[in-house]
Amino acid sequence: MSDATGSEGAAPDPARRRWMGVLARASAAEIAERLAALPPPPPHRRLRAPETGLVMARGRQGGDGAPFNLGEMTVTRCSVALPDGRIGHAYVAGRDRRQAELAALLDALLQDADRRPALLAAVIEPLAAAQAARAAQQAARAAATRVQFFTMATMR
């Protein structure tokens, strides 16, 4: 089984890492809605049809020690090819095959420098903004429950 040391292989491309992360957090409907605002993408070929499997999620003992296996989670992956030969991959948490295929398609399209600006502006940035807004609302709700405990003088 694949290990997860991350030391081998290609250097990460920060821009690609970012769009893949944004697409992994977006629903199929959200992605499709954004994509619909653009001219239709070229037909893609499935190299690996959407397939649901598991990823073993790991934690660290004590939070910062050696890894242990916490439990598995469902993940769906897909790989597609464009007519120009570009290949897109997706691994997204959950079982949404359509999300995985759309994410793989966008990963392929976004690798084309000519298409990238429009796709970032119309799809990735709005999705990222919506995700940031959800996170900010969560943080604001948490902040409203921040307390100060006062220790009574009589307590030890």
Next chain:
Amino acid sequence: MAYVAVKGGERAIEAAHAWLARERRGDPGLPALTVGQIEQQLGLAVDRVMAEGACHDRGLAALAIKQARGDLIEAAFLLRAYRTTLPRFAASLPLDTGAMRIRRRISATYKDLPGGQVLGPTFDYTHRLLDFALAAEDEAPPPPPEASAEAERMPRVTGILAQEGLMQGEVAGEAEPPDLTREPLAFPAERPLRLQSLARGDEGFLLALGYSTQRGYGNAHPFVGEIRMGEVTVEIVPPELGFAIEIGEITVTECQMVNQFAGSKTEPPQFTRGYGLTFGHAERKAMAMALVDRALRARELGEEATAPAESEEFVLYHCDNVEATGFVEHLKLPHYVDFQSELEKIRQLRATALREAAE
């Protein structure tokens, strides 16, 4: 003891299952529960099934709860069975709970700590009075208040203690951890294996064992250094890419239990930690897991291990409720041949005993 295969009963079994389906549905005059409703409105049951089913998928856990008529152990069993049908793609990079997007974070050891105490959506400080308003048609409660959130770091309490040298450090290293789903339990079980077993262990069993350590069956003097709950990012390194990508976020609960340690020949007195980590919002489970994790460290810390919670064979062999229910419930299966031999034996013994008494 063993049970034997029997034939027949097909029609009765069919009828029983048809009746079960009807009982599961309940009064057809009432609307059916949707899986989405269970996922949204019975979220803590979903979290528990994911933890004990050892498979994070809210929709599947909700479906399992519906199918199991709310029997959460049966639901965990269904989830475990389903996961065996799926291939394993990868293992994640270890979750960074230090970078959690915090919804709740409390400490019982420090009143004022960097990042502060954040209650989050908690039952704590509720009055535990039944709310009859919920029995009526309920309306959506108003949105909760919001306050400006400073982007303050929330360092771990264990890290604060470690800075002073008062907290025993964790064993570092990136060794491939053992995996219960691939290799059966073996003893002595190292801590990563124990933590995996506890993470999927039964909440009730671990709660009782944790409680026993507080009541004197074990040498525990625990403090909740910190409980935190929120979202963490999951990353994997797909072989076709060769670099780490984010595949989504999951909610987890983490508990750091701070315990005294008298020290040893090689180490001065210091605090040690018990650690709990679970899928979802599962605070009681994370706390119980942390208590039992610390109790199970007795041997490696050179402490006397005499209490049930300190026996790794006892704890790890019995904490899995799917295994436990399988072995307990198999007693319902036909044991007719076994029991026949038991009957003959007891008749013989009785006859002998009665004859001897008469002589």
